[in-house]
Amino acid sequence: MPSDELPRFRPSPLLRLLIPVVFAFLVQVPTTLAVSLFARVGPLAVTASVALAAGAALALLAARRWPGPTVAVVSAMSLAALLVPPDAGPPLLALPFAIISAVARGARMWALLSVGVAWAAAVIAAGFLDSAWHPIRIAVTTLGLVLCFAIGEGIRTRMAAAAERRAQLAERRRTVEQQERARIARELHDVLAHSLSQIAVQSGVGLHLFDREPEKAREALASIRTLSATGLDEVRGVLGFLRGDERTPTAPLTPQPQLADLPALAAARSGLGLTVSFEDHLGGDAPPSAVQTAAYRIVQEALTNVVRHSAATSAVVRIDRSDDHLVVRVADDGTGIPADGVAGGGIRGMHERAELAGGTIELADAAGGGTIVVARLPWNGASP
Template sequence: MSGQTWDETGPRFRPPPGVTLFVPVVVAFLVQVPATIALSWWTRTPVPVAALSVALAAASALALLAARRWPGPTVAFVAALTAIDLFVPPEGGPPAVALAFAIIGAVVRGARLWALIAVGIGWLGAIVVAGLMDVSWHPFRIALATLGLAVCFAIGEGIRARLQGAAQRRAQLVERRRVTEQEERARIARELHDVLAHSLSQIAVQSGVGLHLFDREPERAREALSNIRTLSATGLDEVRGVLSFLRGDDGGAPVTAPLTPQPQLAELPALVSGRSGLGLVVELDDRLGADLPPSATQTAAYRVAQEALTNVVRHSAAARATVVVARDGDELVLTVTDDGAGIPSGASERGGLRGMRERTALLGGSLAIETSTHGTTVVARLPWEPAS
């Protein structure tokens, strides 16, 4: 079974179009025509009358060829032929298989009203004409024929309901797949934003500072270049790790680059150290110690801290920032504060801050951002044990 796939958006089985078109014609023809010929011969029916009876049986069967394109007119035509055949010898001919196929096909193809009207008029007309012509039918035969017609309608309704249910399930599966793919694209975009935007924004800031201080303060310019080198190497490693993670690479093959698709809280000191320098002091207050939440919560907290510190560097012109990680009951609380000029108006709708909100919401947490001209405070509350 390896290597095979199952497309659950398609029907489990669908016969070829030729089967659904020609099988009813062939079955109706083989049941009605030979039986009518044999019965005419057995009852010594006159040849002209027998020929008319055989022609009616053959015509009703062949009319099913038009059932796919014109299901309504087809069931009306077959019902009329069947009603006429009731009054043409020999009496008590073969079952009207063509009419059964026509009724079922019409109901399945959405021509239910055609079938109801045609069969109702044909059956009522046959009863009225039989009374006028003094033709007597056994009550059991009438009841059996009526029951047979009702069964045909029931079968058609059952098949139609089943097909509609299957189509609805396929549509639901397609929609579910579309939503899943959209969520996956959003997750990939979020991961790439986290590992690219932050590193690149830091590199841009550090390179600008290095160029500005290159002649006046070469030591600080050298520090900026060193930070650029570290940030670029770290960002490249993270990009490789994320791409490897998204491709589903496992440990079966050697990997030359470090895989870091899911950073943890243990990496916060390195993040804080990387954001410090060039006039900005970032401090970490870790109140968790060895008590750590599950991996998903750690990753979300790290990414929120990463985005918050990136905003401090890019927008706030702060001199000091603090990252506090603590536990409050069943929640992990991450707080990032700075003494800068605040987040620019409208920035809450941008990708980075929106990504922080999405990350906390996905785990069932909350994010609060308070900003003013005296600084910004970001508080992320994440469930210690995320719902599985």
Template sequence: MLGPARFGSSATAPADRLADGDGAGLRFRPPPAVVLLVPVVVSLLVQVPGTIGLSWWQRVPPWAAVTSILLAAASALALLAARRWPGPTVAVVAGLTLVDLFVPPVGGPPPIALVFAIIGAVVRGARVWALVSVGIAWIIAVVGPELAAGLFGAASPVGAVEWHPARIALATVGLAVCFAIGEGMRARLRGAQERRTQLAARRRAAEQEERTRIARELHDVLAHSLSQIAVQSGVGLHLFDREPERAREALANIRALSATGLDEVRGVLAFLRGDELASPDTAPLTPQPQLAQLPGLVAGRSGLGLTVALDDRLTGDLPPSAVQTTAYRIAQEALTNVVRHSAASHATVTVQHEAAELVVTIADDGAGFPASAPERGGLRGMRERAELAGGRLTVDSGARGTSVIARLPWTGTP
């Protein structure tokens, strides 16, 4: 079966490399409570002491000073609801900030709470709430005093407030910058989330590929061993009375096949448990089969009316080990299908080097199967093996038999 290096390089290592290479997974993320409380504390520290100082400096009436301080504190404390209700929060903060504009002292501290509320609303997806709330507050702040003065005259409830054009322009630019910062942070967070999603998808794909590879190896081992055991047991039963020595030989083959199959299955299961890292001697791993083992495979498939021959045209020239393993497994599965499904009397395994490809052909004279028949699991597994090795597999089946042709790159995949 596949050893630890080969298994680990295909599943575990890529996932680790992806995790190490993804910066979003290594950045420090403060606790949610800190993210929620920092804007509240900063807003309180900027707005409340600043309002107290300006009220004392400008000698505003006590009622006005208390009202302005309460408005500043309320707008900061309203940010506590920003995570659960970002839209209503920015609306409340915008309204409190608007009222505070018309309450002495004049030219109070910057509305830091409104800045945090706008950015938080945009980041959390409440963009419409922020645009509507801030837009209405801006319009009321700019045209409200003149409109109230025209309607109420000297009895206007907002008093005589005049905004300098430069201050209006500066406030408008500041609000636009807040929205831009929020959009930038939202785009950055969305990109980080997409990267995490892609990383998780790649990890799942790697894990699924590894599970498929393990399942394919187990299928090959079990199908090969069990089909051989079935053949040998049939031979033993057929010759038990007439040729007891050959029946004894068949039983010995069954014993050897079962032991080999168990060793290979234990190798795969030991890797899944990680036992080979702790105690290699308790779960030996079977080496990867190579083309040199094809004669034994072919010889073991003959019996009960089926004759299998090997036509080796490689003249000693062999491809890399991984390509040999793929070719062996395809030949093994194809011969298993011949034994189980074809009812053939003769089969031939041909291996040759054509151009830059290793060509493995398994042909039999069995009944074949219709082209419209669904592809059996064995054929699908062989096709997947060939494609993973960078090659292709074709099946030609008819009334005169079936030919399975695998073309694999001689040098293997990069």
């Protein structure tokens, strides 16, 4: 997200509840009173019309907790308002709000039955009262009611899609965190297994020869000291490597990832609504191993940021050669660079990896939405 872009305004739940109530009340009550007085109906009819208009608007206060009963009550009040003089009174705007709210909140059957029965009763009652409505009026009103149902269904579909998307993003974050814990455990196991097993063997030898051959026991103890120091250095190297601190002089014993491992990384990051594709335009050429490892780690961190901090549905990893540089590009269609610094640690780690390899990192918001990460690394590694 660009730094100068204002955050999207999201009204509070209370405000979203009150807006239809206030709007319907302010429109229905004054217009109903004005039309009734203009038509010169009796005081009883005026009182009934205004009371129905006010009651239908206030009934919307229960739309969130009881959407089904609310649409039933508003439909009954709308039916009564149609039958109270004057015949050409204004329609109650509370009914469209009640229909849309009920359908959007899953009370579709309540809305269908309530509105259907009320509308059929209104048409039949108008015929019995010798005030049969014109077919155009019936058709237009019916079309308006159908439109309200369609709007409610559209909102319901969007709400369901948003809820599913939130669930997918939460699951993706949990999956990445589990994979990260497994990766740390695997790295530490690979580093410690050799050293500790050798220490166990040498300590057994030392104990066995301690009394008979003290010189041999001394050699075993010296070997244990060397192995333990090496093991500690390797553990520090792994922990520093996992933190993104590649200034650590030692390296883990596990094989370092190369560019050939990127397709597997892209496949592992795909799933739960995210598709990661890989494009190799090197034509079989390959830079030195250290450059490949740096490029892999940059792609890994960029995809981790996509999964954790971006509502992306697709990402593309592309590697290419431009003159004497390896160019790595990761593009997604998510929400862009976070303005609150949520992904700051990952971005800083990518910059550090690129600098250690003698290259640069560029991050930008894509024109159509999303983020583009471009790393340019010297093909032959950092200059001495």
